[in-house]
Amino acid sequence: MSDTDINQPLDDLDKEIIAEVALEEKRRRGIKFLPNAITTSAMFFGFFSIMMAVNGRFREAAWALVAAGICDLLDGRVARLTHSTSAFGMEYDSLSDLIAFGFAPAMLSYFWALDAFGRLGWAVAFMYLACAAIRLAKFNTLTGEEESRRHFRGIPSPGAAVLIIIMVLMHIEYHPELYGKEGAGLPPDAYVVRGGMLIWVVMLSLLMVSNIRFRTFKDVNFKKYGPVFPLVGLAAVIAIFMARPEITLFGAGMIYLAIGLIEGGVIIRRREGELRMGQRRLRRDMRVRRKLEKQKAKQARKQARQDQEPPFRVIG
Numbered sequence: 001m002s003d004t005d006i007n008q009p010l011d012d013l014d015k016e017i018i019a020e021v022a023l024e025e026k027r028r029r030g031i032k033f034l035p036n037a038i039t040t041s042a043m044f045f046g047f048f049s050i051m052m053a054v055n056g057r058f059r060e061a062a063w064a065l066v067a068a069g070i071c072d073l074l075d076g077r078v079a080r081l082t083h084s085t086s087a088f089g090m091e092y093d094s095l096s097d098l099i100a101f102g103f104a105p106a107m108l109s110y111f112w113a114l115d116a117f118g119r120l121g122w123a124v125a126f127m128y129l130a131c132a133a134i135r136l137a138k139f140n141t142l143t144g145e146e147e148s149r150r151h152f153r154g155i156p157s158p159g160a161a162v163l164i165i166i167m168v169l170m171h172i173e174y175h176p177e178l179y180g181k182e183g184a185g186l187p188p189d190a191y192v193v194r195g196g197m198l199i200w201v202v203m204l205s206l207l208m209v210s211n212i213r214f215r216t217f218k219d220v221n222f223k224k225y226g227p228v229f230p231l232v233g234l235a236a237v238i239a240i241f242m243a244r245p246e247i248t249l250f251g252a253g254m255i256y257l258a259i260g261l262i263e264g265g266v267i268i269r270r271r272e273g274e275l276r277m278g279q280r281r282l283r284r285d286m287r288v289r290r291k292l293e294k295q296k297a298k299q300a301r302k303q304a305r306q307d308q309e310p311p312f313r314v315i316g
Helices: 003-007 012-054 058-081 087-112 119-142 157-174 191-208 228-243 245-308
Strands: 151-153 213-215
Touching: 012 058, 012 087, 058 087, 058 157, 087 119, 087 157, 087 191, 119 151, 119 157, 119 191, 157 191, 157 245, 213 245, 228 245
Parallel strands: none
Antiparallel strands: 151 213
């Protein structure tokens, strides 16, 4: 294209094409921004939960983590639907998860129950935070492997966070008189609840860094049931959740934990033991076979040398 063509005024068609290209580029930038904006929302709800826990508003802190979990469910799916996944988005999501599902649940559990144990309480809270960080780092290293599509290695940090907040919400549900004013929480003499929460946090911390497999449910294909059944199921779940949200979360969390412990801790682990035993038996058989082949080859060479030697020597 010459300078004369560049300096020529643009006609209406050229202006329309340029405007459409600019609009398409702007739309693409907006689509890439959308999943990261949802991730930022999850991080905000995690930060908000921390602030509420510090101020003793445990109900708001727990529900903020529920909102963070919903955002965490949406950001990855929106990124895949809009084809805007990126390495930056994955790293940003991990940092957001560390705040929303590592630091925030640790602070909530500490200010709600573990503060009565002094140094032991904040040590257990820090243990949960460290295990959540290790869990997220391990997930990033396993991303892309075939196994990561069906199972998590260790309970995911959002699942562990839900299992913490359901304890807070269930206590609020059955003892609302204790949470009527700001800053109110567990009474100092609630030793059973505080001790149970201490053991619960330790157990969840160990489950996050364990090799027990928990389902991702990414392999579930709802399309084969048609559009009606999934929509009816979703409507039923929403109705049950709106009627009794605390009990619904408690039941869902406990069912997910039970499925993981039974399937990943018993069934899959037993199958893994059988496979490892079969592999060891196969390697042992291969070693024995190679040893026999070497012995046969040695005997064959010895027999060949004997066949080449004369049957007797002539003495002069």
